[in-house]
Amino acid sequence: MQNLNDLNRLFGREDNIQFIEGPSGMPLIQVATSRASAKVALYGGQMLSFKPATAEHDLFYLSQKAIYQQGKAIRGGAPLCWPWFGDDPGSLGRQAHGFARNLFWDVLDSQIHDNNVEITLGLESTATSKQWWPSEFRLRKKIHIGDTLSLSLTTENKGEIPFSISKALHSYFRVGDISQTRVCGLDGIDYLDKTLGFTKQKQAGDIQADKETDRVYLDAPQRVAIIDASLKRRIEIEHNGADNFVVWNPWDKAAALNDMSAEDYEQFICVETANALANSVIIAPGAAHHMHVSYSINSEA
Numbered sequence: 001m002q003n004l005n006d007l008n009r010l011f012g013r014e015d016n017i018q019f020i021e022g023p024s025g026m027p028l029i030q031v032a033t034s035r036a037s038a039k040v041a042l043y044g045g046q047m048l049s050f051k052p053a054t055a056e057h058d059l060f061y062l063s064q065k066a067i068y069q070q071g072k073a074i075r076g077g078a079p080l081c082w083p084w085f086g087d088d089p090g091s092l093g094r095q096a097h098g099f100a101r102n103l104f105w106d107v108l109d110s111q112i113h114d115n116n117v118e119i120t121l122g123l124e125s126t127a128t129s130k131q132w133w134p135s136e137f138r139l140r141k142k143i144h145i146g147d148t149l150s151l152s153l154t155t156e157n158k159g160e161i162p163f164s165i166s167k168a169l170h171s172y173f174r175v176g177d178i179s180q181t182r183v184c185g186l187d188g189i190d191y192l193d194k195t196l197g198f199t200k201q202k203q204a205g206d207i208q209a210d211k212e213t214d215r216v217y218l219d220a221p222q223r224v225a226i227i228d229a230s231l232k233r234r235i236e237i238e239h240n241g242a243d244n245f246v247v248w249n250p251w252d253k254a255a256a257l258n259d260m261s262a263e264d265y266e267q268f269i270c271v272e273t274a275n276a277l278a279n280s281v282i283i284a285p286g287a288a289h290h291m292h293v294s295y296s297i298n299s300e301a
């Protein structure tokens, strides 16, 4: 793992980009510009916080009870599920949602222009990753922190045989009150309902969660929005390169999670840009797959 002094020397930018010690001594990138503030954990290469200067509240929910410990995913922000989404596809007892969220990523670059920050993180195959998955890969995540937040993920096959991945940017969006929140843009789209044994259902109108919600939408329109009447804001999600959206809120099952308070389900909804299940992607040797997503916050009267 890169140490904080080296990180600050190589990639720190005066007051705008700093590498600091976070909970349990885990390194964090702290960004502060006239446009936005943000925090990124090198563990998981994971956004923990993004707040545009014009916004009153963070884009993300981050659990007060999150566990910062190797082998455990940080509950909140935007973890990356990769190279599989959901349960181990090989039924070999490997961790749910893959291992990219449970490893330290490297910082490869940082730039600042006109108070727009761009940070590039990387994760490559190692002996550790090969314990779980034999493939040779190179992952790059570009994080653009400006008035909006964008995340670009590139998966490269560095080996000699094709491999298949599924993935999701598992973003936990903060909301003021789940009962006053709607997810718009998925009307008429079929989804597999995990709470009903993955049976196929059709979305009618907006999503207004009122119980455990765990769905894989089988098509991903380019834009969806979360309308939050309580915080009087609208989060716009725009993407390229994903085939699915996953919508998740644990509702009463939050009580069974040891890294979230029972009532926290009221404060977030996960809307995940994904390639899941039958929409896994096969990447040929030397080829790459890209996914891009941007999030913006707009006020809504």
Ligand SMILES: O=P(O)(O)OC[C@H]1O[C@@H](O)[C@H](O)[C@@H](O)[C@@H]1O
Binding pocket: 073, 096, 097, 170, 194, 214, 215, 246, 248, 272
């Ligand atoms: O607790 P984890 O491993 O972070 O997963 C949280 C949830 O992630 C969602 O993406 C899945 O659809 C849910 O089934 C799962 O419970």
